[in-house]
Amino acid sequence: MALIVQKFGGTSVGSIERIRAVAERVQTRHRAGNGVVVVVSAMSGETDRLLQMAKAISSQPNPRELDALLSTGEQVTIALLGMALHSVGQEAISFTGAQVPIETDSAHTKARIERIEGGRIRQALETGKVVIVAGFQGITAEGDITTLGRGGSDTTAVALAAALGADECEIYTDVDGIYTTDPRVEPRARRLDRITFEEMLEMASLGAKVLQTRSVEFAMNYHVPVRVLSSFAEGPGTLVTNEENAMEAPRVSGIAFSRNEAKITVVAVPDRPGIAHAILGPISAANINVDVILQNVSEEGKTDFTFTVERNDFGRAMAILGDVARHLGAQDVLGDTEIVKVSAVGVGMRSHAGIAATMFEALARENINIQMISTSEIKISVVIAEKYLELAVRTLHRAFGLEQGAST
Numbered sequence: 001m002a003l004i005v006q007k008f009g010g011t012s013v014g015s016i017e018r019i020r021a022v023a024e025r026v027q028t029r030h031r032a033g034n035g036v037v038v039v040v041s042a043m044s045g046e047t048d049r050l051l052q053m054a055k056a057i058s059s060q061p062n063p064r065e066l067d068a069l070l071s072t073g074e075q076v077t078i079a080l081l082g083m084a085l086h087s088v089g090q091e092a093i094s095f096t097g098a099q100v101p102i103e104t105d106s107a108h109t110k111a112r113i114e115r116i117e118g119g120r121i122r123q124a125l126e127t128g129k130v131v132i133v134a135g136f137q138g139i140t141a142e143g144d145i146t147t148l149g150r151g152g153s154d155t156t157a158v159a160l161a162a163a164l165g166a167d168e169c170e171i172y173t174d175v176d177g178i179y180t181t182d183p184r185v186e187p188r189a190r191r192l193d194r195i196t197f198e199e200m201l202e203m204a205s206l207g208a209k210v211l212q213t214r215s216v217e218f219a220m221n222y223h224v225p226v227r228v229l230s231s232f233a234e235g236p237g238t239l240v241t242n243e244e245n246a247m248e249a250p251r252v253s254g255i256a257f258s259r260n261e262a263k264i265t266v267v268a269v270p271d272r273p274g275i276a277h278a279i280l281g282p283i284s285a286a287n288i289n290v291d292v293i294l295q296n297v298s299e300e301g302k303t304d305f306t307f308t309v310e311r312n313d314f315g316r317a318m319a320i321l322g323d324v325a326r327h328l329g330a331q332d333v334l335g336d337t338e339i340v341k342v343s344a345v346g347v348g349m350r351s352h353a354g355i356a357a358t359m360f361e362a363l364a365r366e367n368i369n370i371q372m373i374s375t376s377e378i379k380i381s382v383v384i385a386e387k388y389l390e391l392a393v394r395t396l397h398r399a400f401g402l403e404q405g406a407s408t
């Protein structure tokens, strides 16, 4: 008997009819002889609605109370799905995170799962029941309810699959898999049959929001095969898996992009040891993530120091740098929020030369100016003006032969 964890997102359980459809789908799987654990999100829009109510009372709601509130969304769906399964004659039992229990640290609103006690779930499975678990929530050692950050139901599902030794974790969502790029930008984007955990991690952290980044890290660390599927259409979806299983990796698997970027340049600072630390130390102390960093060649003992931050941290970063720049005797601090980052991602880069050249040549042909470049083993990113985003994505998608029907 195979053990499958199935996770259904907010749109998949967005109405009573859809909850009934999920129940049927789950029952079919169970009748085929599988053990089934179902993780569900709150009905679509519900977490936002709860959050808005909290914000209407306080601009900074107490995190412990906020978690108690936000966790109610998933508690509603597990109970309704349980009833829907009963009504079609399927034995089933639902558990909140606390009932499992899924133990987390006490970082309210972004808690990390520390341990899952699987005994109660295993017992229920042994008696032939479908087990339904509330996504996105857990409980601290002290008995307080926590949540795992937005999109956290994915992480619940993967963590349960790891803890129970499930054969596969299926993530049902409103798209039918992972695409070579965002189809809203490039309509000729293609569904991938497979993608590696590492590639998925890069795509997810670059804004492809199909899976919560943390769930991918979890799946990678615990070797849980994850399949992303549509809950509205039949199809094989995309398997997220280890690199060994990804036969004949293409050079580039996808083009990812992020609009959530801003660029800051500290102009003409002295070129001496300690400057990077003097500039970026206060930024990191303020919990602002720095991404791409560029330091120019020194001219007459002065250098320009440029880096990117998330766009919503831009104002704070500029305020911090005002003081720092004065202290360092810098000439100026320049900011630009109309930039984006576009990346080619692929584990195939490890064994193929010339990926960067292809990328730069394609952008040059379209006259797109590259402002910054950064590379890792499986990714090349460029920072460009935001107005070129669509053109750059389509150009690179074509340059790497990713479109539907292209021979790779």
Ligand code: ASP
Pocket: 009, 010, 041, 042, 047, 048, 073, 135, 136, 149, 150, 151, 152, 153, 154
């Ligand atoms: N309901 C939560 C959210 O909207 C968790 C999830 O859906 O994964 O973020």
Ligand code: MG
Pocket: 009, 151, 154, 210, 211, 212
């Ligand atoms: Mg989600």
